Amino acid sequence: xxxxxxxxxxxxxxxxxxxxxxxxxxxxxxxxxxxxxxxxxxxxxxxxxxxxxxxxxxxxxxxxxxxxxxxxxxxxxxxxxxxxxxxxxxxxxxxxxxxxxxxxxxxxxxxxxxxxxxxxxxxxxxxxxxxxxxxxxxxxxxxxxxxxxxxxxxxxxxxxxxxxxxxxxxxxxxxxxxxxxxxxxxxxxxxxxxxxxxxxxxxxxxxxxxxxxxxxxxxxxxxxxxxxxxxxxxxxxxxxxxxxxxxxxxxxxxxxxxxxxxxxxxxxxxxxxxxxxxxxxxxxxxxxxxxxxxxxxxxxxxxxxxxxxxxxxxxxxxxxxxxxxxxxxxxxxxxxxxxxxxxxxxx
Numbered sequence: 001x002x003x004x005x006x007x008x009x010x011x012x013x014x015x016x017x018x019x020x021x022x023x024x025x026x027x028x029x030x031x032x033x034x035x036x037x038x039x040x041x042x043x044x045x046x047x048x049x050x051x052x053x054x055x056x057x058x059x060x061x062x063x064x065x066x067x068x069x070x071x072x073x074x075x076x077x078x079x080x081x082x083x084x085x086x087x088x089x090x091x092x093x094x095x096x097x098x099x100x101x102x103x104x105x106x107x108x109x110x111x112x113x114x115x116x117x118x119x120x121x122x123x124x125x126x127x128x129x130x131x132x133x134x135x136x137x138x139x140x141x142x143x144x145x146x147x148x149x150x151x152x153x154x155x156x157x158x159x160x161x162x163x164x165x166x167x168x169x170x171x172x173x174x175x176x177x178x179x180x181x182x183x184x185x186x187x188x189x190x191x192x193x194x195x196x197x198x199x200x201x202x203x204x205x206x207x208x209x210x211x212x213x214x215x216x217x218x219x220x221x222x223x224x225x226x227x228x229x230x231x232x233x234x235x236x237x238x239x240x241x242x243x244x245x246x247x248x249x250x251x252x253x254x255x256x257x258x259x260x261x262x263x264x265x266x267x268x269x270x271x272x273x274x275x276x277x278x279x280x281x282x283x284x285x286x287x288x289x290x291x292x293x294x295x296x297x298x299x300x301x302x303x304x305x306x307x308x309x310x311x312x313x314x315x316x317x318x319x320x321x322x323x324x325x326x327x328x329x330x331x332x333x334x335x336x337x338x339x340x341x342x343x344x345x346x347x
Contacts, residue, residue, distance in 0.1 A: 003297050016330055045154035046116075047072055048082075048146045052159040059134050063090055063161060065126040067144045069117040079149035080113035085276055087140030087161065094127035116148075130163060138163040141298050145275045151164070153275070157301045181209035182216070184282045186296035194304050195266050199226065202298065205249070205282045206257040213284040213292075216249040216259060220280040223301060226264040233258045252284070266303060274303040 041231045051066045067084065071077050080100075086092050095102040100113040111124045124144075144156040150230045185204045193199055204219065206215045216236075222228055222243045231238040235258045236249040249258050280296040 001031065014320065033230040046070065046077065046080075046146050046148065046152055048144060048154050048156040050084075050142070050144045050159050052142075052161055055160060056162045056164050057130050059130045059132050059251045060094075060164065061130050063128045063130060065128070065142070065144075065159070067122060067124040067126070067156065069113075069116070069124075069146045070121040071118055074118050076118060077116045077148045077150065077152070078114070079147075080122070080146050081109040081273070082113065082114045082122075082144060083275065084109045084124075084126060084142070084144040084145075086128055086179070087142055089131050089134040089138055089140060089163070090128035090140070090161065091131050092126065092128050094125075096125050098123045105296075114135065126305050134163050136164055139295065141277070141279060141295070143298060143300060145302075147273050147275075153273070153302055155275070155277075158277075158298050164210070180207055180213035180284065180286060180292075182206070182213055182252070182254075182282045182292065182294040183208050184218075184280055184294050184296035186278070186280050186299050188299045188301055192302040192304055193266055195268055195270050197263050197266050198229065199266065199301060201262040201264070201278065201280075201299065203260040203262070203280045204257060205252065205260075207252045207254055210254050210305075212254060213252045214280060215285045216252045216258075217285075218247040218249060218258075218280060218282050220245045220262065222264055223276040223278055225267050225270040225274055225303065226301070227267050229263045229265050230261075232261045270303050272303060275300065277301070 003161060007288070040211075046069055048067065048069045050068075053064050053066070054061070057063050063135070065084070065086075067082060067339075069080070069082060071080075082097075088107060090107075090321050092104045092107060092109060094109070095104045095109050097111040097113065099116075100111055102109070102111040102124060104110070104126075109124075109126050111122075113122050116122060135141045140161045141158050142161070143158050145153065146156075147153050168335075185206075187202050189200050189202070190197075191199075201220070201222075203218060205216065205218060222245060224243060228243070228245060231240055231245055233247050233249070237245055238260075239246045245262055247258075247260050252258065277298045277300050279298050281293055283293045285292075
């Protein structure tokens with residue numbers, strides 16, 4: 001009776017195990033065949049250039065930006081999108097694209113180009129007007145971005161607009177005092193990330209002149225899709241109001257420098273592929289109306305584009321592979337039970 005039970009159990013385990021193993025193997029093979037693997041990171045950037053005319057204007061004047069993108073790759077690019085965040089003292093009044101559709105909302109301009117064949121170019125024209133009340137000497141820097149469905153992301157050259165007017169000398173800041181000279185350097189680490197990731201800006205302000213720069217204040221307006229987490233400075237005090245960060249450094253002696261670290265987090269709900277530039281400013285003032293202002297280099301920040309949906313995740317075991325191994329184990333167990341039953345019969 002015991003030998004018969006062992007034989008029956010062995011047979012059941014073998015048949016059921018082999019069935020599960022075949023089922024699991026077939027599923028795992030199908031999943032493997034449908035998996036494209038990790039989305040490759042493009043190793044190219046589409047050339048994008050930006051120009052402005054005029055670069056010096058008065059309140060009420062029209063300022064036009066011209067953006068050109070060329071597909072220098074052998075393959076056609078799909079879902080090509082050009083974006084530009086225009087500086088606040090310019091009112092966007094129009095946008096047109098040589099291909100696709102262009103639209104704007106507030107300061108944000110977008111051109112949905114669609115496909116761009118190899119060697120094909122597209123031009124985006126943005127018409128703006130200098131807002132009334134913009135102070136002479138106001139300076140704005142701007143870049144444009146282009147993204148494609150393959151994940152390629154490129155930024156244009158930086159263009160600068162100064163309020164002063166053609167033929168009108170731009171008011172020069174009063175030296176504070178003569179001989180002081182502030183230099184502002186800014187960087188971001190990393191320069192891109194996913195929702196929830198931390199991005200840290202490092203700002204270094206140096207006085208490379210021969211005299212003390214008094215009452216130095218560093219201002220930085222963080223991009224709207226970034227949440228300010230913390231601000232640290234090697235000298236002075238910090239204050240944060242929404243997106244505006246202010247660091248009151250105080251006097252900065254000749255040859256002295258101050259380092260500021262602003263830690264931010266990409267906000268929940270931020271659209272994949274969103275981008276922007278960030279610029280810091282250092283101002284020194286003598287308390288009697290004399291001041292000098294120095295801006296940093298622009299820093300571009302991008303939110304990583306999501307990989308194409310619908311591809312299985314090959315980094316984790318799938319259900320089909322577990323069924324295969326379970327079936328194989330049951331089949332081996334059944335085979336062992338049959339061997340034991342046979343030896344007992346022989347004995």
